[in-house]
Amino acid sequence: MFKILKKQELSPGIFHYDIEAPRVAKKARAGQFIVLRVNEEGERIPLTIADFDREAGTITLIFQVVGASTQLLASKNEGESILDFVGPLGQPxxxxxxxxxxxxxxxxxxxxxxxxxxxxxxxxxxxxxxxxxxxxxxxxxxxxxxxxxxxxxxxxxxxxxxxxxxxxxxxxxxxxxxxxxxxxxxxxxxxxxxxxxxxxxxxxxxKTIVSLNPVMVDGTGMCGGCRVQVGDEMKFACVDGPEFDGHLVDFDSLMSRSRMFRPQEAQARDHICN
Ligand code: FES
The missing domain is CATH 3.40.50.80 (Nucleotide-binding domain of ferredoxin-NADP reductase (FNR) module)
Structure with missing residues (x-):
């Protein structure tokens, strides 16, 4: 279990969490991300690392409540724990x-x-x-x-x-x-x-580098959920990225894939709220 050592609402719906995860903090480098799961029913949430403190053994995450899973994450309080916290993932x-x-x-x-x-x-x-x-x-x-x-x-x-x-x-x-x-x-x-x-x-x-955050499932290159067209190649954001040459990324297909699951996201949010 990974304890939330600090929780702060920076502005409505935007949260700062410091999570106790010494092994992740020890290896984390700029540009990498983690995948967390709040509880056994929770879906996996990929979040790019906002900061890390190797001595304190903490990872800082900033996230915005946009759907059911981030709402569940935001419902956690200081001192409570998150079930899974995997990382650092991706290329620095x-x-x-x-x-x-x-x-x-x-x-x-x-x-x-x-x-x-x-x-x-x-x-x-x-x-x-x-x-x-x-x-x-x-x-x-x-x-x-x-x-x-x-x-x-x-x-x-x-x-x-x-x-x-x-x-x-x-x-x-x-x-x-x-x-x-x-x-x-x-x-x-x-x-x-x-x-x-x-x-x-x-x-x-x-030269322009962008960091992509497409739909992810496993975060380890197995499912293909995070695929993105970069020039002539199909890349997996979780293992090949998340950073890519911004001049080669096909943003149109990336954004239309991100919109594909909106109905399911709304359904899940309604389920959690009601
Ligand atoms: Fe499954 Fe990247 S999230 S391949």
Whole structure:
């Protein structure tokens, strides 16, 4: 069993959990994910690692309540435990010295999984410019953490309540317009956001990495549930990813597959709520 050592609701429906999982924390690296199951009836939930503390033996997860399973997870309290917690899974981010200027983009709760990547980029000596996007200021997360490890932070909100009014691509365009030399963009967020970022960087020839979170079942390359078209190849996000070249990902099929199970998700949510 894996104990919830800290639970905090960052904004309505968005939760921060620190989970006691020393063996996972010991091996975790930026860009990887875990799969958890709340109880025996619970379905498996893949979540990208938002932080890890090897000494404390904890993994930080940020998640948003979007369906029955995340609702079940959110019903757990500090001191209670989760049945299964498997990881770290997936390939870690490719990070080294002398990569240059890296623009780390997080949209919505995607800011959380981009944080350990930005931190590792910073620790390797690269220049990190972070762009954080949210619908409104009050649901922006991890701003302090991102400021602590970034050379510069730009904020974009849909309603203009904080930072530039617009999307993360609006802030990215500002960097391009001022002549910033960008060596790589790493973007994590909703599919539509990652696609927009990839389309913005494609004509500029800027290497763009996205982290995908498709439907997953086993998380170990056995079921094919997480398959994604990347260029000419079919990849499994759980073992080949979750990071891929954003210019090669077929976002249309990825997003339509994610929408396929909405009726079942709504049914499961109604079942849990009633
Ligand atoms: Fe089953 Fe990736 S989740 S192959």
């Amino acid at each position: 981010s490719e990070i080294s010295e002398n990569m240059g200027t890296i623009v780390c983009i997080g949209g919505g709760i995607g800011v959380a999984p981009v944080y350990p990547i930005a931190r590792a980029m910073h620790e390797a000596g690269n220049k990190v410019i972070s762009i954080l996007g949210a619908k409104t200021r009050d649901i922006l997360i991890f701003e302090d953490r991102m400021r602590a490890i970034s050379d510069e932070v730009l904020i974009a909100t849909d309603d203009g309540s904080y930072g530039v009014k617009g999307f993360v691509t609006t802030a990215l365009q500002q960097l391009v317009d001022r002549g910033e030399k960008i060596d790589q963009v790493t973007a994590i967020g909703p599919g539509v956001m990652m696609r927009s970022v990839a389309e913005a960087t494609r004509p500029l020839g800027i």
